[in-house]
Amino acid sequence: MPDTSVPAPPLKGIRVIELGQLIAGPFCAQLLGDFGAEIIKIEAPGMPDPARGWGAAKKNGIGLYWPIIGRNKTSLTLNLREAEGQDILKQLAETADVLVENFRPGTLERWGIGPDVLHKHNPRLIITRVSGYGQTGPESHKAGYASVGEAKGGLRYLIGEPDRLPSRAGVSLGDTMTGTFAALGTMMALFSREKTGKGQVVDAAIYETVMAFIEGLIPEYAIAGHTRERSGPILPKVAPSGVYPCSDGMVIIGANQDGPFKRLAEMCGADWATDERYATHDARGDNQTELDEKIAAWTRQRPMADVLAACEEHGVPCGPVNRAMDMLEDAHIKAREAIIRMVHPVMGEIPMQGVFPKLSETPGGAVRPAPALGEHSERILSDLGKSAADIEALRERGII
Incomplete structure (x- = not known):
């Protein structure tokens, strides 16, 4: 008889700990979760990811980007500034395949949970680190937002009209581009682990990701003395x-x-x-x-x-x-199911972009709505062997 079972998504069985906030790190984890990875999103008690309320448009106080970047994730609150919280993270890391973080470089080390420590607990762990300037170099300590990375990487100078200051795209390109590269690096590290059995660190810098997208900008200047300038809605010398x-x-x-x-x-x-x-x-x-x-x-x-x-x-x-109004009515977008609809327990049905790219045999999917803060804390901690009394004590001490 033919096999009529639904194929498992390609990353089913991969456990990812997400320590990031806002876009770059969480977008990396979203991409992995879209293809079946289990995502455990960790946030500080009482200090949720700002992305939960981010954006100009909200419903019931929740930002309308959160249901997208939070989909397919579970939520654990954990105070990583305290030794007890750090110990729990180490325990969790022993069960994980990937840890994604986008803190300023040095933060994990200051908390005693840097790669050297985590790899002692789990040598197979992939640690994906997203930052503005990378983990090394004279500027690595700086805070780095997408806008700054877009400028340092040469992209922002090119956007806009030639007689005005550089403009920006209406979305955080540097963040999502870097989250994509971070996910790609994570997959390559997982593939390498299949051969070596060893984990490693993936170092994704926003400005470097942006540099990967600027085509021949650097040799055009270095070899031919040509500097690309802002050109508004056209690409110079390419017409129509x-x-x-x-x-x-x-x-x-x-x-x-x-x-x-x-x-x-x-x-x-x-x-x-x-x-x-x-x-x-x-x-x-x-x-x-x-x-x-x-x-x-x-x-x-x-x-x-x-x-x-x-x-x-x-x-x-x-x-x-x-x-947006046009995309919701676009016949081709509908036929490709490029917009899907998820039901959120507080916000109701929400249309959003689907899972891309499409895989013919093991496609991804959006199966779990974005979680409430700490929604899965008890289950995750119970799986680590914590009793109900242990969990209540952690809650009373502000660890979760």
Whole structure:
């Protein structure tokens, strides 16, 4: 008979201790939890992760990012500034595969629970450390937020209009990018452990992650003396490729290669493909502004739906500039189940982005809503051999 059982997600059986807060460390743990890892999120008693209430929009006092970054996690409160709390963490580390933290470098060492100590308790433990500047170097001691890392890593200088101060994306790119790299590093360390039997430290710095995304920026300057500058909505010398207004919104069109550009010209009823000002990639780059103006004059007279339909008919890469309200109604997003819905015990049903990437045989999933503070403390401590009386005494002493 065919096997009709549901396959286990790929990280089922991997236990992760999360000591992070806000985004970078918790996003790393979220990615691991999305694919089946057990995530034990540790927060100080009475001092929850600020992400629980973070953001401009809230429901019942809970920030609307928390149900996403907190999904698939359990919650244990633990005072790591006290010896009893540190001892419990050491016990927990003996049962774990991964520990994720994003404190300022040196914090774990000051509490007596740095990698040297934890590896004595569990040599197989992967310790993933996320920080602004890394665990070594003359600036490693500094506090590092995503905005600072984006600037140090060269990204922030490039964002915005050329005649204004650098801008920023509307989300914390440095944090989520670094959380992604930290998860990747964690997976590579787990893979290495399969061969060596040994754990190790994964050192993920925000500014270095950002540097990984700046393409040829460094050799362009070092070898060719070229400094990229802010260019607003365009990529200099790459045309047409940008945002174009419609009568009821805007679209992105990317037709800088010769084939798509010829089809774009045909779609617009123009002779641009044979005009020497636009016939080649270099010529289009040299005359970028006037070409964009001509395309905008065509799109501005038409609603988005007509422009999108025309582009699809002619094989021109094009798409809408979506807002949240648009994504919720997008037929392709619905068909791919890229937005899922979870039921939170306090907030009710919440739509959110799904689990990515999609694995054909062992997909991940969002199966557990974000926990209340300390929701699973008793169960986790009981599993460590603590009695009900022990747990109550820990609570009275402020350890949990």
